[in-house]
Amino acid sequence: MMRAPPLRHVFATSVSEAAHLLATDPRAMILAGGTDVVPNLKRRQFAPSMLVSLKRIEALRTIRSLSGGGLSIGAGVSLSDLAVDARFAKAARALRSATAQVATPHIRNVATLGGNLCLDTRCTYYDQNLEWRQAIGYCMKAPKSTGGVALRDKEDCICWVAPQSPKCKAVSSTDSAPALIALGANVVLESKDGERTLPLRELYADDGMAFLTKRGDEILREVVLPADFERWTSTYWKLRRRDSFDFPVLGVGAALKLGSGGTITDARIALGGVLSAPILVPESATLVGKTLTDDVITAFAELAAKHAKPLDNTDLEFPWRKRVTKVFVANALKELRGDDRAAMGRLAERAVVG
Amino acid sequence: MTDDTPRTSVRMTVNGEDVETTFGTHKTLLEVLREELGLTGTKHGCELGECGACAVEVDGKPILSCLLMAAECDGAKVETVEGLMDDARLHPLQEAFADLGAAQCGYCTPGFLMTAKSLLDANPKATRAEVKEALSGCLCRCTGYQQIFDAVLSAADKMGRA
């Protein structure tokens, strides 16, 4: 049976206590739902001295309306709870669609929003048992020098996906991030030095190793939806081989603010699963002032798909995933225009929940 | 495990009974159930959260025992397949699984049963689509699932009438 290595486990009773523990022991690691951490422990990708459990911090599991508008979602709220929360049934249905499609019902019952946002990047050369990785001579993200444990800083070891690449190409595989980036969410990080707020998209860097801009001793405490989020309309399309279990090999989060006559007054289109970071499509703003005609949609989908750089390190072939990026961006916009998803084919039917 | 392996004690309720147990801190609930408590009804097929064989109910929800550090379970209420019977009487789900051929090799069955139990406890009138969704975290290589869906719906029907 696969087993975790020897380690210690402590319950933190507050975020500041957890932050303090992280600051005093650089080898300590946060344990939220654990559905990403535990398999990584068993595969020896992580070797923490201690797990700092957030389980007993009730404050992390609350969702509250903010006085100036907007919502604060505790990082410890489970994906199951988010997927059925009525507050995300309409404007923020991108979040519902994303959280409802993570992994399996069992995993969503335990996995947290914070955990999904901080999900380790994934790669077929990395998400393997220690013995398997030994057979390929390890990789840049988890090199031989550490005994196959993941690093944030690069050493002299190859990325098997792109042997010429100076950077690790492990893939950002969080569903909730592209949805929340489209919704314009901010995140609050707390450390022993205090707290800071930043746009969610700035939490990520396109580097499979140092994929979070968060410091190791910072804890993602809450996600904040902006004051005007209820005036938007949004969706999230997920591509995966099976209708359960699988990580996204493409995620499209799309959110639009529509004015009279269907004119776009603001737009954010985000992509996940096609780089080491989820990205906000930079041309999103070009949609402003336009209406969603077929031509506008097709042209934008072409532009958006150019940013997708899938490689041969996930399920399904990468040229095909790039092709589907275009289809999904277009279909997501069509859905927001009011087109019937059922008419877009069987893959479209299962790409969205809610 | 060596002498200096960190160890942890938890108290939890397993199938309605209080238990206190001490184990290597690195163990998941799966390992504690099977190896410390002798409850081998809960199975394992990957230990990485990829198959659903180890599903049990914790605090009323189906979860994967292979992904839950046992140290996190202090104070938890855990239900396993061993607790599904009402004394010597089979649960309606067990009757239906038996009668309708929903268990072939039986290895994934405890995970399916505990997941279905949680579903029907929360949603006694679950539809076929809801059953498929609720069970979508459990893999079965024998049945092709159809007889499992039939069994869950049949049990729901009987429980509704009882």
Add this chain to the structure above:
Amino acid sequence: MSSTNWNRDPKNSVGKPRRRVDARARVTGQVRFADDLSLPRMLHCRLVRSHVPHAKILGIDASKALARKGVKLVLTGEHFPIAYGVLPVSHDEHPLCNDKVRFVGDPVAAVIATTEEEAIDAANDVVVHYESLTTIATPQEALATPEPRIHTYGDAGNVHKKVHFEFGDVDASFAGAAHVFDDTFFYEGNTHLPIEEHASLAIQDPEGKLCIWSSTQTPHYLHKALAKALAMDPAHIRVIATPNGGGFGGKSDPFNHEIVVAKAALMLGRPVKICLTRLEVFYCHRGRHPIEMRMRTATDKDGNVLALDLQTLLDGGSYGSYGVASTFYSGALQTVTYTIPRYRFRGCRAFTNKPPCGPKRGHGTPQPRFAQEVQLDRIAVKLGKNPADLRLQQLAQPGSLTANFMRIGTIGLGACIDKVVEGSRFRERWGKLPFGRGLGLACSSYLCGAGLAINWAELPHSGVQLRLDRSGEVTAFCGATEIGQGSDDVLANIVAEILGIPPFDVRVVTGDTGLTPVDLGSYSSRVTLMMGNAAIQASERARDLIAKSVGEKLGVPPSRLVFANKRVFDAQDPNVGMTWLEALHRAESDHGTLGTVGSYRPAAPAAKYKGGGVGPSPTYSYSAAVIETQVDPDTGWIHVEHVWVAHDIGRSLNPTLVEGQVIGSVYMGLGEALMEEQVFGRLPPRLSNALVHKIPSILEYKSLTTKDMPDVTTYLIEDPDSAGPFGAKEVGQGPLLPMMPALANSVFDAVGVRVDEIPVTPEKVIRALEAKTKRYGPGEFPTVDWPEPLKVAPPWEGGDGTAQNEKPRKSKIAKDGTRIVTP
């Protein structure tokens, strides 16, 4: 044979849908699988597996591992000088590698420690020094690279086996054909993925003998392998097959880990357990061979097949396993579905540096079945015929001998086709659905047990012993192994049917070489038929004994007695009779302690040529299926809407279980058709010597979830076959076979492209849509230096089952009863 002439029509439990006799254990978590067992003082074993694909072992340094406090023993190849293997012709495995490693995952050492954690850590401490050798990744590379040889035996270089048969003058048929169809196909390998990981627990029992509990489908073969590899008296070995948490063929070989824990338990005098990780289960493999195929078919103007010419190239992986049989099976059953007047088959299996391939559900036959059924679809389209009619016009004939001397029993295939065609409205809808929607039809046939045993001994293939207790309980003993398919229920059901008692009054004891008579194992769909016939014989002998006593007491001729409802009574006056218990007591006082035996051995095959031993079966099952799909033209996405499947079961012994086997086969077949593949990656050679399984996890080896599985409509066709118990045929494997071609054919109907490769994926559909040829699939079949053919004249050309050009063969019986045949 029974002394009285009993009517074989079932009257009691046979044929009635019912919960299986072992259902309660299965729904309460009380089935004791191998890893559920633990014993006092038990030690844990972990194997050290090679991380290089092909290398000489220069040395093994276990000193650091041995220095660990909890480590009791480290074993290496030096402890295991004797080779073993499941087939007598390929004893090419050692429990731990002796001189070299042949794939990433080949076991080189074993660590035995007080806890599994300690064993894992200690295994990581064992250092193995290797000298790398050239690796061979594909059969094409194997053909081109005779040196270095992966094995020093085999037909040439890195070719394990080459076969060539010709049944009639095939070239003449092609020359005179109205149409010739010539296509190449590729079927990627895939694996069983049982949810239970293999596990074994071995002890030195209190008498000093070896006892091992193991998740094996073949305790008898494990017994033989242990005796050989450990050089032990088989009388001092007991193998208990624990119920398998899924087998599908993947637990049919004797495995390294089983022999290793046995040796360790004997050396240490303590129980030793191993449970493999999922990664190791992928390394054990023995799954579907990747096969490249070329199929040429000559037809008359109406599409009737005149001759078939099939070539197969199998990627065998690194060891023999059942591979010689797999090679023959990739051609042996092409003739039993449709009338094939002339047939040429050339098959080649190559060694590669990957986990060994072997038998998976359908063993060697799904690949050529895919080729044949897709090509028939092409023939129908070309000739403007409905694919159902094209098949119906040339079905094989019941009771006939095929061109390659397979003897066919009953054939329910016509009825199967009619059912699925009617259910899916195939005639009304095929070729007429809107673009993006399609229907595909395919058929198949499969063995009901291999006619010849692996070890050619003139011994029964299955034995059943009955003990009839004064309490009324009947205990049935048989070596068959419950792998989930319901073989324990089949045994109880048959005994109960004949003795007129409820199946739940029969205790079954199975899969224990220390208690039960030999059954060859749960593979090749043999158990229902072979164990069933043995059970009938044992039960009828018991019934005869009882009937004699009861008849004398009641003054009724024994042949008039009925056994039903726990009574024995006069058919002409049901009031004249006695209870089952009274009958048993009567019989025991007359005959003494009651017990009977029964056994079964198939009739000698009609095929007498060398290689003709693979393919014959007491009878064949037949299946037909229609699959409806929706294919998105912009993404190639394939959605299966519905499956209609009909299976010729002969007779359903317990329809609940039969239906479960059919739907389960559909499920596994759809998985193969759409997504399951065991694929390997080779890193840039200048940077690495790696040749690794790309996706050895349940997450990335894709199998259908509850939400991916379509609804299935099942039809059971009952046309009892006299070879089967109460007329029953197999059901565990046959219904899988039509899925892959039916799916590919439905994709063609939906979007007009041919994907001649399994799995059929959205990427391949898009490539086919974008191709000028509207096809995606392999190009030319590789050049193979085929041997001279064995020429066998078909029965209708005066053949007698022998080859015209075969050298006489010598055979001798080995010490263990095995017949060894040498040319």
